[in-house]
Amino acid sequence: MRVDCNAFLGAYPWRKVPGTSPEALVAALARTKIDVAWLTHLPSLFWRDPTAGNAWLCETAKAHKGFRPVPTVHPGLAQWEHVLADAANAGAPAVRCDPLYLGIDPAGGEMRVLAAACGATRVPLMLAVRLEDARQRHPNDRVAELPAAAVRALIRSDPDVRLIVTHADRAFIEEVHFGSTPEEARRIWWDICWIWGPPEDHLATLLETIGSERFVFGTGQPLRLPENSVAKLDLLDLKPETRAAIESQNLAALATGGDA
Amino acid sequence: MLIDVHAHFYHQRTPRSDWRERNASRLGAGEKIGITVHVASILGSFGLTSPTYFPSPRDVTAGNDALLALQRAHPERIRGYACVNPNYTAHARAEIVRCLDAGMIGIKLAASRRADDPLLDPIAALARERRVPVLQHIWQHRRHDWPGQEASDAVELCTLARRHPDVAFILAHIGGGGDWLHSLHAVRDVPNVYVDLSGSGVDGGMLEACIESAGVSRLVWGSDITMDTGWAKLRYLESQLTREEIAAIRWKNAARIFPAGAFPSD
Numbered sequence: 001m002r003v004d005c006n007a008f009l010g011a012y013p014w015r016k017v018p019g020t021s022p023e024a025l026v027a028a029l030a031r032t033k034i035d036v037a038w039l040t041h042l043p044s045l046f047w048r049d050p051t052a053g054n055a056w057l058c059e060t061a062k063a064h065k066g067f068r069p070v071p072t073v074h075p076g077l078a079q080w081e082h083v084l085a086d087a088a089n090a091g092a093p094a095v096r097c098d099p100l101y102l103g104i105d106p107a108g109g110e111m112r113v114l115a116a117a118c119g120a121t122r123v124p125l126m127l128a129v130r131l132e133d134a135r136q137r138h139p140n141d142r143v144a145e146l147p148a149a150a151v152r153a154l155i156r157s158d159p160d161v162r163l164i165v166t167h168a169d170r171a172f173i174e175e176v177h178f179g180s181t182p183e184e185a186r187r188i189w190w191d192i193c194w195i196w197g198p199p200e201d202h203l204a205t206l207l208e209t210i211g212s213e214r215f216v217f218g219t220g221q222p223l224r225l226p227e228n229s230v231a232k233l234d235l236l237d238l239k240p241e242t243r244a245a246i247e248s249q250n251l252a253a254l255a256t257g258g259d260a
Numbered sequence: 261m262l263i264d265v266h267a268h269f270y271h272q273r274t275p276r277s278d279w280r281e282r283n284a285s286r287l288g289a290g291e292k293i294g295i296t297v298h299v300a301s302i303l304g305s306f307g308l309t310s311p312t313y314f315p316s317p318r319d320v321t322a323g324n325d326a327l328l329a330l331q332r333a334h335p336e337r338i339r340g341y342a343c344v345n346p347n348y349t350a351h352a353r354a355e356i357v358r359c360l361d362a363g364m365i366g367i368k369l370a371a372s373r374r375a376d377d378p379l380l381d382p383i384a385a386l387a388r389e390r391r392v393p394v395l396q397h398i399w400q401h402r403r404h405d406w407p408g409q410e411a412s413d414a415v416e417l418c419t420l421a422r423r424h425p426d427v428a429f430i431l432a433h434i435g436g437g438g439d440w441l442h443s444l445h446a447v448r449d450v451p452n453v454y455v456d457l458s459g460s461g462v463d464g465g466m467l468e469a470c471i472e473s474a475g476v477s478r479l480v481w482g483s484d485i486t487m488d489t490g491w492a493k494l495r496y497l498e499s500q501l502t503r504e505e506i507a508a509i510r511w512k513n514a515a516r517i518f519p520a521g522a523f524p525s526d
Contacts, residue, residue: 015465016465017464017465018464018468019464031499132463133437133461135438136400136437136438136439136461136463139403196485196488197289197486197487197489198285198288198289198487198488199282199283199286199289199485199487200282200485200486201281201285221464223463223464224462224464225462225464225467225492225496227462227491227492227493227496228462228488228489228492230492230495231488231489231491231495234292234491235289235292235293235488235491
């Protein structure tokens with residue numbers, strides 16, 4: 001079983017990206033032997049009201065066996081609590097909020113209230129550090145990357161909130177993990193898509209220093225080739241149970257509210 | 261066969277205390293990926309006693325010596341690029357001759373001088389004379405100077421390539437950061453520029469754009485410092501292209517531009 005917790009549907013505004021339709025995603029999942037994909041509607045991350053893409057996302061997810069919707073929440077819009085409640089009722093495995101894309105303080109009051117609400121409803125909150133390499137972004141794509149300090153602040157802001165952080169590199173992960181108490185660090189899961197493999201061996205190092213229970217399989221597709229996350233794992237000499245934990249079981253534990 | 265046209269190794273006189281582990285990791289990962297030959301360079305002392313991208317002549321020689329030693333230690337697996345700093349013309353040319361005579365098979369130019377600078381002409385002339393390719397470090401669309409390097413972009417490399425149409429130039433790491441579309445537009449009509457697919461970038465759409473711009477016949481496979489991304493790009497291409505097209509990217513294009521006999525079954 002392989003679950004991709006970090007995938008998107010829909011067009012990207014800053015460059016032409018193939019494979020953004022549901023049908024293309026189904027083909028990509030088959031190609032890379034991914035059984036389930038947690039999905040966010042990519043275009044709406046850039047809309048004033050990012051929740052406007054949620055209805056299409058949920059309908060599309062219903063129509064495809066391996067799709068799970070990760071709706072977007074904007075804590076600065078009135079009645080955002082309904083979006084969170086709808087997501088929980090729809091069985092969404094998580095909700096997403098990328099504060100800097102919304103123009104809100106990543107560790108400010110709105111995000112802290114959202115973190116508390118996610119903690120209360122037992123819905124994990126997903127955030128991306130970045131979507132593209134800063135060196136290649138469109139000249140007008142000037143949204144800052146999520147700071148590690150914001151993740152530390154959010155995990156401290158509520159004792160029940162659980163975070164899934166995507167597109168983080170080794171330095172970011174180490175800063176947050178070792179800048180948190182063990183109890184706080186146990187409520188954060190890291191997607192592997194941006195962590196380097198050999199010869200630098202960042203992923204192997206993190207699995208040893210932080211523990212495999214903190215890492216989950218994610219790809220960032222279709223902005224990134226999903227083959228990359230599979231290749232990273234293939235290059236490690238992992239025990240089958242460790243690989244299974246990263247590929248699906250850590251997410252399963254997260255979904256049921258416990259630790260792996 | 262699989263040729264990695266963009267590899268690096270470290271040595272004792274670099275800031276990396278883990279240099280042995282990194283070298284071993286590259287070779288170990290190469291076994292898993294199925295890399296037949298790592299065509300590698302060492303950029304001087306990687307900052308220990310002179311800057312990585314502006315290596316002193318002494319560090320250039322020491323780095324090339326370390327790579328020659330690795331080539332001797334792994335004769336089936338490792339081939340070398342002679343890395344030089346074009347600001348020291350006489351030393352650069354002498355170093356290229358010395359390293360090629362010792363068995364290296366190409367020239368590595370990093371970011372000591374812009375690619376379109378006349379100082380690169382004597383090096384390109386030597387590449388033509390010795391029939392070896394030049395791997396040029398590229399910042400994909402350099403919009404401003406970056407600290408620590410005098411990086412070139414594809415437009416500048418193409419200017420050099422047009423001045424030396426009989427030399428094969430490898431545009432380094434199309435996935436290595438920056439706007440790869442800018443580079444791919446630049447290389448479209450410059451037939452002696454080959455695109456190296458290495459770099460940490462695994463952007464959806466990048467490989468399609470490479471094929472559209474340069475064609476399969478001008479793509480060469482590499483990893484640079486992230487072998488997982490290199491393998492991912494290869495896997496994706498294998499799902500999209502014919503067996504013959506994949507063979508071209510895996511090794512046949514490289515075999516065409518490196519000296520005859522550079523690779524085992526060549």
